[in-house]
Structures are given as C-alpha cells and as structure tokens.
Amino acid sequence: MTEAIREALRDIEDPIIGENIVSAGLIGAITVEDGVAEIPLALGAPHSPAETEIADQVRAAVREAGYEPSLSIEIDDQTPAAMVDDAPNVIAVSSGKGGVGKSTVAVNLATAMAQRGAAVGLFDADVYGPNIPRMLGVHDHPGMAEDDETIIPIERYGMKLMSIGFLVGENDPVIWRGPMVDKVLSQLWHDTEWGELDYMVVDLPPGTGDAQLSMLQQMPVVGSVVVTTPQNVALDNARKGVRMYDDYDAHVLGVIENMSTFVCPDCGSEHDVFDVGGGERLAEEYEVPFLGRIPLDPSIRESGEDGEPIVQRDVAAGSAFDDLASTVMDRVGEVRRQSHRLTASDSPDTPPAQ
Numbered sequence: 283m284t285e286a287i288r289e290a291l292r293d294i295e296d297p298i299i300g301e302n303i304v305s306a307g308l309i310g311a312i313t314v315e316d317g318v319a320e321i322p323l324a325l326g327a328p329h330s331p332a333e334t335e336i337a338d339q340v341r342a343a344v345r346e347a348g349y350e351p352s353l354s355i356e357i358d359d360q361t362p363a364a365m366v367d368d369a370p371n372v373i374a375v376s377s378g379k380g381g382v383g384k385s386t387v388a389v390n391l392a393t394a395m396a397q398r399g400a401a402v403g404l405f406d407a408d409v410y411g412p413n414i415p416r417m418l419g420v421h422d423h424p425g426m427a428e429d430d431e432t433i434i435p436i437e438r439y440g441m442k443l444m445s446i447g448f449l450v451g452e453n454d455p456v457i458w459r460g461p462m463v464d465k466v467l468s469q470l471w472h473d474t475e476w477g478e479l480d481y482m483v484v485d486l487p488p489g490t491g492d493a494q495l496s497m498l499q500q501m502p503v504v505g506s507v508v509v510t511t512p513q514n515v516a517l518d519n520a521r522k523g524v525r526m527y528d529d530y531d532a533h534v535l536g537v538i539e540n541m542s543t544f545v546c547p548d549c550g551s552e553h554d555v556f557d558v559g560g561g562e563r564l565a566e567e568y569e570v571p572f573l574g575r576i577p578l579d580p581s582i583r584e585s586g587e588d589g590e591p592i593v594q595r596d597v598a599a600g601s602a603f604d605d606l607a608s609t610v611m612d613r614v615g616e617v618r619r620q621s622h623r624l625t626a627s628d629s630p631d632t633p634p635a636q
C-alpha cells in the first residue's frame with residue numbers, strides 16, 4: 283500500500299525544480315499504521331510558497347488515496363543549514379557599495395518572512411553603519427539571561443534582532459581591526475539566545491573586501507543576495523559583490539535591484555530615474571537569478587525613519603518587498619532541495635524495501 287501512495291505522489295511536480303517529487307528524491311520511506319501514512323518530505327524552506335504548495339498537495343493526494351497524512355521533514359542536503367541540528371537558513375544581504383539600500387532590504391525581507399509565519403532572526407553585522415536598530419525603532423539594549431552568560435535578543439515585528447550597533451553606537455567611528463571585529467561578531471552571534479529559527483537574515487557591511495569575506499566564512503550561510511541600484515557605478519561594484527562569492531562556498535541566491543522606477547506620489551506616473559534593468563543584466567551576466575525590483579519610493583525612506591518597516595504598511599512598495607521575500611524563500615528551498623536531490627541521486631528512484 284505504501285507503493286500506491288508513492289505512485290500517487292508521482293503526479294505532484296516540484297514547481298521550482300520542475301520534476302515530480304518522487305523522482306526528485308524528495309519523498310523518503312513511507313510507512314502506514316492504523317490508516318495514518320507517515321511521509322518524510324525533503325523540504326528546507328519553511329513557509330516558502332513552493333514548499334507550502336508541495337506539502338498541501340501531498341496531504342491532498344494521501345487523503346485521496348484513503349489515508350490520513352502525517353508529514354515530517356527529513357532533508358539530507360549539503361548546505362550549512364543541514365550541518366547542525368535546528369540551524370536556521372542563513373541569508374547574507376550584501377552590496378558592492380554603501381547606500382544602495384542593503385539595510386532597508388534586510389529589514390523588510392526579514393519582516394516579510396516573519397509575517398508569513400516563519401521564525402526569523404535579523405543579525406546586523408554592518409560594523410560601519412549599524413542602522414537596523416533605528417530602522418526598527420529600537421531604543422533599548424538587549425538584556426542578559428539569568429545565567430549572565432547569554433544575551434536575550436530584542437524582539438520586533440515578530441523577529442529576533444541583534445546588532446553590532448548595541449556595542450558600537452550608530453555614529454561611533456569603528457576603530458577595531460578586522461580580526462577584532464570578527465571576534466566580536468562571532469561572540470555576539472554565538473552568545474545570543476536565538477531559540478529555534480527558520481531563517482536568519484544577516485546585514486553585512488557594504489563592500490567586497492577581506493572583512494566581508496571573513497565574516498561570511500564565520501557564518502553558516504546558505505545563500506546570499508546582492509543588492510544593487512540600477513546605475514552603472516553601483517553595478518561595477520555589484521559585479522565585485524557577485525564575484526566575491528566565487529571564492530566562497532555559498533550560493534548566490536540572486537540579485538535585487540533597489541531604487542528602480544520612481545512612482546510619482548502625486549500623479550502615479552512612473553519615471554525611470556536611473557537606467558532600469560541593470561540588476562537584471564547583472565544577473566544574466568553572472569547566470570544567477572534576478573530576484574526582483576524595489577521602486578524608488580519616498581515612503582520607503584520615511585518608514586525607515588519612523589522605525590516601521592514599509593512591508594508592515596498596506597502600500598505598493600510594501601507588497602514589492604513581500605513578493606521579494608517569497609521569491610527569496612523559494613530560492614532557499616530550491617538550493618536545499620537541489621542539494622538534497624544530488625545527495626540522494628546515489629540512491630536511485632526505487633521505493634525502499636518495506
């Protein structure tokens with residue numbers, strides 16, 4: 283009877299990988315007891331649209347076959363998220379140069395993921411301009427746990443936040459040398475009581491030098507997003523941003539074009555202030571996905587100043603970030619399922635012995 287269920291599941295296609303979930307190796311050994319079918323599923327991006335859809339379809343197919351579904355997540359991939367039990371999917375947000383909206387993207391990406399029901403952490407590693415606390419309206423400092431050894435992160439908009447800004451102050455010049463920064467960041471990361479998280483969004487300092495690379499190496503990053511504006515200068519820097527990951531074993535999840543088309547708040551007409559499409563061309567050049575475009579919209583800056591992420595507000599710029607978050611979550615899932623599929627390809631698509 284498990285074979286009948288497995289056969290029924292062959293009709294379900296992974297919407298991103300484009301293959302049926304059985305031959306893609308996403309279904310483990312099915313067991314049935316008292317009318318309940320236990321289905322181990324290799325999914326890696328909780329609350330992502332594609333994986334939610336796959337799980338819903340699996341439940342429906344199992345019911346159709348006459349059993350009560352009980353799904354469990356069992357993924358055996360080679361990404362850092364799989365190396366440690368309960369490790370989150372760490373997503374690094376980077377940019378080739380400063381001021382392109384990297385922190386704005388990190389804040390709204392994390393908030394949108396939390397709004398979609400995921401358990402999210404936001405780690406502000408931007409030593410040179412830790413402005414995430416301000417963007418989230420945080421004025422207090424994190425406290426210590428009772429054991430005096432761990433730090434309790436600040437909670438805002440349903441996510442847990444830790445910032446290097448709690449140590450250095452937003453306007454203090456950073457005088458630490460590289461190794462010291464690495465040490466402090468690593469301690470802040472490890473000493474924080476994050477609890478169980480699905481995703482951790484990391485706001486890296488702008489640039490593509492050794493400092494960024496060595497930070498990346500300390501964090502178990504599943505993939506990174508590169509934020510750019512459409513102008514050429516930023517794009518030249520963004521190129522370095524994409525290339526930085528060539529030497530580092532993390533996937534580039536894709537490129538985000540920020541400050542794209544300007545929508546006039548008075549008349550609603552659209553203006554291409556910069557050369558729109560640069561982000562897409564960059565993604566094409568490096569054969570990485572283009573994740574989306576965020577408009578140049580004064581309400582994004584205002585919301586940053588008000589300490590409330592724009593994605594919290596029911597406006598067009600907010601939905602652009604929500605769309606972006608769902609694309610990024612789907613990309614994380616794609617990277618993890620593809621990695622699982624390659625790992626599982628040693629064992630061909632044959633049902634395990636019952």
Ligand SMILES: Nc1ncnc2c1ncn2[C@@H]1O[C@H](COP(=O)(O)OP(=O)(O)OP(=O)(O)O)[C@@H](O)[C@H]1O
Pocket residue numbers: 377379380381382383384385386387408411413487488540541542576577578579580581582583584586587
């Ligand atoms: N799409 C947008 N439309 C309008 N303003 C934006 C947009 N994105 C970011 N901004 C504004 O641009 C400024 C720079 O953004 P942000 O601080 O996110 O950039 P950054 O790349 O993180 O900079 P830094 O180099 O300081 O790390 C902020 O005032 C922010 O509110």
